[in-house]
Amino acid sequence: MPAAGSVSETFARFVASSTWTDIDAGLRHEAKRSLLNFFGCALGAANDPAVATAVAVMRDFSGPVPLTVIGRRERLDAMGAAFVNAIAANLLDYDDTHLETVIHPTAPVAPAALALAEQHGFRGGSLLHAFILGAEVECRIGKAVSPGHYARGWHITATCGVFGAAVACGKLLGLTEAELAAAIGIAASQSAGLVENLASAAKNVGVGNAARNGLLAALLARAGYMAAPQALEGALGWARAMGDAPTPEAFTGGLGVRWEYAANTYKPYPAGIVFHAVIDACLELRKRLGVSPDDLQSVTVRGDQLLLDRGDRPVTNARDARVSIHHCAAVAFLRGRAGVEEFELSAVADPAIAALRRKVHAECDPSLPSGGAIVTARTQDGRSMSVRVDAALGSVAQPLSDRDLEAKFRDNAARNGDEMDAEACIAAVWAIEEATSVAPLMRLMARA
Amino acid sequence: MPAAGSVSETFARFVASSTWTDIDAGLRHEAKRSLLNFFGCALGAANDPAVATAVAVMRDFSGPVPLTVIGRRERLDAMGAAFVNAIAANLLDYDDTHLETVIHPTAPVAPAALALAEQHGFRGGSLLHAFILGAEVECRIGKAVSPGHYARGWHITATCGVFGAAVACGKLLGLTEAELAAAIGIAASQSAGLVENLASAAKNVGVGNAARNGLLAALLARAGYMAAPQALEGALGWARAMGDAPTPEAFTGGLGVRWEYAANTYKPYPAGIVFHAVIDACLELRKRLGVSPDDLQSVTVRGDQLLLDRGDRPVTNARDARVSIHHCAAVAFLRGRAGVEEFELSAVADPAIAALRRKVHAECDPSLPSGGAIVTARTQDGRSMSVRVDAALGSVAQPLSDRDLEAKFRDNAARNGDEMDAEACIAAVWAIEEATSVAPLMRLMARA
Numbered sequence: 001m002p003a004a005g006s007v008s009e010t011f012a013r014f015v016a017s018s019t020w021t022d023i024d025a026g027l028r029h030e031a032k033r034s035l036l037n038f039f040g041c042a043l044g045a046a047n048d049p050a051v052a053t054a055v056a057v058m059r060d061f062s063g064p065v066p067l068t069v070i071g072r073r074e075r076l077d078a079m080g081a082a083f084v085n086a087i088a089a090n091l092l093d094y095d096d097t098h099l100e101t102v103i104h105p106t107a108p109v110a111p112a113a114l115a116l117a118e119q120h121g122f123r124g125g126s127l128l129h130a131f132i133l134g135a136e137v138e139c140r141i142g143k144a145v146s147p148g149h150y151a152r153g154w155h156i157t158a159t160c161g162v163f164g165a166a167v168a169c170g171k172l173l174g175l176t177e178a179e180l181a182a183a184i185g186i187a188a189s190q191s192a193g194l195v196e197n198l199a200s201a202a203k204n205v206g207v208g209n210a211a212r213n214g215l216l217a218a219l220l221a222r223a224g225y226m227a228a229p230q231a232l233e234g235a236l237g238w239a240r241a242m243g244d245a246p247t248p249e250a251f252t253g254g255l256g257v258r259w260e261y262a263a264n265t266y267k268p269y270p271a272g273i274v275f276h277a278v279i280d281a282c283l284e285l286r287k288r289l290g291v292s293p294d295d296l297q298s299v300t301v302r303g304d305q306l307l308l309d310r311g312d313r314p315v316t317n318a319r320d321a322r323v324s325i326h327h328c329a330a331v332a333f334l335r336g337r338a339g340v341e342e343f344e345l346s347a348v349a350d351p352a353i354a355a356l357r358r359k360v361h362a363e364c365d366p367s368l369p370s371g372g373a374i375v376t377a378r379t380q381d382g383r384s385m386s387v388r389v390d391a392a393l394g395s396v397a398q399p400l401s402d403r404d405l406e407a408k409f410r411d412n413a414a415r416n417g418d419e420m421d422a423e424a425c426i427a428a429v430w431a432i433e434e435a436t437s438v439a440p441l442m443r444l445m446a447r448a
Numbered sequence: 449m450p451a452a453g454s455v456s457e458t459f460a461r462f463v464a465s466s467t468w469t470d471i472d473a474g475l476r477h478e479a480k481r482s483l484l485n486f487f488g489c490a491l492g493a494a495n496d497p498a499v500a501t502a503v504a505v506m507r508d509f510s511g512p513v514p515l516t517v518i519g520r521r522e523r524l525d526a527m528g529a530a531f532v533n534a535i536a537a538n539l540l541d542y543d544d545t546h547l548e549t550v551i552h553p554t555a556p557v558a559p560a561a562l563a564l565a566e567q568h569g570f571r572g573g574s575l576l577h578a579f580i581l582g583a584e585v586e587c588r589i590g591k592a593v594s595p596g597h598y599a600r601g602w603h604i605t606a607t608c609g610v611f612g613a614a615v616a617c618g619k620l621l622g623l624t625e626a627e628l629a630a631a632i633g634i635a636a637s638q639s640a641g642l643v644e645n646l647a648s649a650a651k652n653v654g655v656g657n658a659a660r661n662g663l664l665a666a667l668l669a670r671a672g673y674m675a676a677p678q679a680l681e682g683a684l685g686w687a688r689a690m691g692d693a694p695t696p697e698a699f700t701g702g703l704g705v706r707w708e709y710a711a712n713t714y715k716p717y718p719a720g721i722v723f724h725a726v727i728d729a730c731l732e733l734r735k736r737l738g739v740s741p742d743d744l745q746s747v748t749v750r751g752d753q754l755l756l757d758r759g760d761r762p763v764t765n766a767r768d769a770r771v772s773i774h775h776c777a778a779v780a781f782l783r784g785r786a787g788v789e790e791f792e793l794s795a796v797a798d799p800a801i802a803a804l805r806r807k808v809h810a811e812c813d814p815s816l817p818s819g820g821a822i823v824t825a826r827t828q829d830g831r832s833m834s835v836r837v838d839a840a841l842g843s844v845a846q847p848l849s850d851r852d853l854e855a856k857f858r859d860n861a862a863r864n865g866d867e868m869d870a871e872a873c874i875a876a877v878w879a880i881e882e883a884t885s886v887a888p889l890m891r892l893m894a895r896a
Contacts (some may be wrong), residue, residue: 153689192640196685227650237644241601348549
C-alpha cells in the first residue's frame with residue numbers, strides 16, 4: 001500500500017480495491033470457521049432473557065424490511081437484527097478471540113454484514129469478502145492501540161467492532177474509496193464501550209451498537225455524509241481522545257500482506273479464555289485418575305498472576321462462574337465437560353459442584369506462561385497427579401479443528417430443542433462461498 | 449443529597465425523587481426559552497441537505513409509530529425523530545451553549561424527550577420537568593471532566609448529551625431509581641463523538657446518536673438491562689477511560705441546590721461564540737459611523753489568542769464563515785445583521801462581502817477578556833472609531849431577552865417560506881407547561 005493519505009484513506013483504498021482473488025484459500029476458510037462459530041454462539045444464547053429483551057425493545061423501532069434474528073421467530077429490520085444478533089453472539093463469552101487484542105472479531109462485524117446481505121440478497125462470496133475486510137480493519141485498529149486501550153477501560157470489541165462493521169457494510173454496498181474513508185471516520189465518532197460495564201447487560205449494548213452503528217456509518221457515507229480525513233490519527237481524533245498516539249504505520253503497515261484476522265481463535269469452553277488451560281488440565285486428570293469426585297481430596301491450580309487476579313473469586317451467578325478457577329475446575333472434574341450448561345445458574349447452584357469448588361485452591365506460579373496452568377489433584381487415598389498445559393485447546397498453537405467447531409455448533413444449536421436443523425446449518429455455512437444469496441442460510445438460522 | 453452510593457445512583461435518586469414543585473419558576477421559564485431556541489434552530493436547518501440525508505437514511509428503519517420531524521413533511525419513529533431533530537438543532541452552530549463546558553445542552557436532550565412525549569401524549573409539564581433534569585445531569589457530567597475532556601478531543605455535546613437524553617427519557621417513562629441508574633450506566637457505554645470530526649457531517653452523527661442512544665438507554669433500562677454501579681467513576685469506567693479522574697463530588701456536589709443548567713445561554717448569531725463580540729462591535733460601529741462599506745479603509749479586530757487561533761483563517765465555505773473573524777466583521781458592516789443567510793454559501797461568495805473581508809485585520813491583545821473584542825474602523829476620509837465589547841450579546845452577562853428569542857425564532861421559521869405558523873409555534877412553546885399533551889405543539893412544528 002502506498003503511504004500517502006490518512007489512516008482512513010489508506011484503509012479505504014485497501015478495501016475498495018480488494019478483489020476476491022486477493023483473498024487466499026486459508027482466509028476464506030477461516031471466515032467460514034468464524035461464521036460457523038458465530039452462528040452457534042448466537043443460537044446458544046438465543047433464548048437468554050438479555051436477547052429476548054433486546055428483541056422486545058427493538059421491535060417498536062423496526063422498519064418495513066424484516067430480517068432474521070438468529071434462533072428466534074421474531075424478525076427485525078437490519079438495524080435491529082444487527083443489534084440483537086451481535087448481542088446474542090457475544091453474550092456467553094463463547095465467541096472468537098483475536099488473542100493479541102482480546103477483540104471478539106465476529107460478533108460486531110458479521111451481524112451487520114449478514115443483515116445487509118440478507119436484505120439485498122447479496123451473494124455468499126460477497127458476504128465472506130466483506131466480512132474478512134471488516135474483521136481485518138477492526139483487528140488492525142485494535143492492535144494499533146493495544147494494550148493501553150483495553151487497560152484504560154475501553155471494551156475493545158465494541159470500540160473497534162464499529163469500524164469492522166462499517167467497513168464490511170461499506171464493501172457490501174460497493175462504496176467508493178472516498179465513501180469508505182467517510183464511513184470509517186463516521187464510525188470513529190460512534191466508537192464506545194466500557195470495561196467497567198462488562199459484568200452487566202450494558203456490555204451487550206456496546207457490542208450491539210458496534211454492529212448497529214457500523215451499519216449506520218456505511219449507510220450515511222453512501223448517502224453523502226463525510227468525516228475528517230484524520231478522524232483516527234488526528235490531533236483531536238479517535239486514538240488521542242481515547243488515550244493513545246500510535247503512528248499511522250501501526251494501523252496500516254503491511255496491509256494486505258500480513259493479515260491480523262488470520263490469528264483468530266475459537267473457544268472450546270464458554271469461560272474466560274485464561275481458564276481454558278485449567279479446564280484442559282482437569283479434563284485430562286479426570287481421564288487419567290479415573291476416580292469419582294468424592295474421591296478427590298483437593299485440587300490445586302497454579303497459574304500466573306493474571307489467572308489469579310481474574311479467577312480467584314466467590315461464585316454466586318453465571319457471570320462469576322465463567323471467570324472462576326474454582327468453578328471451571330469443578331465442572332471439568334465432575335461432569336467431564338465444560339459446555340454452556342456447566343456455566344448456567346443450575347450448575348452454579350448444584351450442591352455437588354459447589355462442594356467441589358470448595359476443594360479447589362489457586363496458587364501463583366510466575367514461571368508459567370500467560371494462558372498456561374498446572375493442576376494437581378490429590379485423592380482421598382493419597383495419590384497425587386499433575387498435568388501441565390502451556391497452550392490450551394483453542395489457542396493459536398492448538399486450534400479447534402473444523403470437526404471441533406461443528407460439534408460446538410451442534411451443542412449450541414441443541415439448546416433450541418429440535419427446532420434447528422443443525423446439519424443443514426453447518427452444510428450451508430461451509431457452502432456459503434458458492435451461495436448465490438445469503439438469504440437461505442439466514443432462514444435456516446431462524447426458529448421455524 | 450446524601451453522599452452514599454455511586455455517581456449514577458446519586459443522580460438516579462435525585463431524578464427519581466424530583467417533583468415539579470422542586471423546580472422553581474426561573475428554571476421552568478429557562479426551559480421554555482431553551483425549547484423556543486431549539487425549535488427555531490431546527491426549523492432554520494430543516495431544509496439543509498444534511499437533514500434531508502439523515503431523514504432518507506432513517507426512513508428505511510422507522511417503526512410503526514411515526515412522529516414529527518421538525519420543519520419537514522416526513523415522519524419517523526422515536527429513534528429516527530430523535531436522531532434527525534438533534535442533528536437539525538445543532539447543525540448551524542446556532543443552538544444554546546453552557547459556556548463553562550461548551551456543551552450545547554438542548555440539541556441532544558430535547559429531541560429524545562419530545563419524541564417520547566409525542567409518542568405517548570405526555571403532558572407539557574412532564575416534558576419540561578424531564579428536560580430540565582436531563583440537561584442538568586448532562587451539564588454536571590460535562591463540568592466534572594472540563595476542560596480536559598474537550599481539549600483531549602471529545603465533542604462534549606455528544607459525549608455528555610447521551611446522559612442527558614437517557615435521564616430525560618427515563619424520567620418521562622417513570623423509571624425507578626435503580627432503572628435510572630442503569631440508564632445512566634448504559635449511556636456511559638454509548639458515549640462517543642470527536643472534536644476532530646467537527647468540520648464534517650460526522651459531527652452530526654455524534655449529536656444525533658446522543659439523542660437516539662440516550663432514548664435507547666432508557667428503554668433498555670426499563671426493560672431490565674443493568675449497568676455497573678460505578679460506570680462513571682469506576683477504575684475502568686467512563687471518566688477514566690476518557691482521560692479524567694474527577695471526584696464523585698465534582699459530579700454531584702450541591703445537586704438540586706446549584707443548577708448548572710441555569711447558566712444556559714443563547715446565540716444571537718449563527719457563528720462561533722467567540723466571534724459574537726466582534727459582530728456586536730461591528731454592528732455598533734456601523735450605526736455610529738453611518739458610512740457605506742465602500743467608505744471603509746480598514747477594520748482592525750483585536751482579541752485574545754483564542755479568538756485569533758480560531759478565527760484568523762481563509763474562508764471558502766459556510767463552515768469556515770461561521771468561525772472567521774473576517775467574515776463576521778464583513779457581514780455585520782455590509783448587511784447590518786448576522787443571521788443565517790449571512791453565513792450561507794451565497795454570502796461567502798458575495799463579491800462585496802469578499803472585498804470587505806480583505807479589509808479586515810486581526811491582532812492579538814492579551815489584555816482582553818476571553819469572549820471580548822475591540823474593533824477599530826478607519827474610513828477613507830481619515831476618520832477612526834473604536835468600540836470595545838467585553839460581554840457579547842447572548843452571554844450570561846447580556847442574555848437574549850424573551851423578545852430577542854422570539855425574533856430569532858421568526859427568522860429561523862421564515863426559512864421555511866410561509867409554511868410555518870411562527871406565532872402559533874411561539875405561543876405554544878410559552879404555554880407548554882399547561883399543555884395536556886405535547887403532541888399538538890409537535891404538529892405545529894412539522895411542515896404542513
